Amino acid sequence: MKGIDEKELKKSYPHLHEEVAGNEDAPHEGGCHKLGAIKLDRGRGYDPSILDFLQRCSTEAEAMEIICFMEKRGEISRAYAASLKRRLSEGGVRSFGAKRLPGHYERTLR
Secondary structure (H helix, E strand, C coil): CCCCCHHHHHHHCHHHHHHHHCCCCCCCCCCCCCHHHCCHHHHCCCCCCHHHHHCCCCCHHHHHHHHHHHHHCCCCCHHHHHHHHHHHHHHCHHHHCCCCCCCHHHHHCC
16 A cells, blocks of 8 residues: 655645644544544454444444344344343343443543
């Protein structure tokens, strides 16, 4: 892959350049931090579980969709999917834990 010099980065991707350069006022989405503040190597190799995905859901319908998707892909067993569905119907989406907001992992990796 060809590298890109700073001048080209600034011209083509001004917001990304601001974040990489460490500008505190750089625009960013959903509470994400500038790249310099994130300990990128600490989060490498983390494989989120289905509970991590379910904690990001806002509704029971979203949670059910994730459970069915993971079961269909074979990432969880039919029995585990059934237990998650039962837990969802009995306790609701928050029975899997508090809602995780955008930037959750960046905040925990500091």
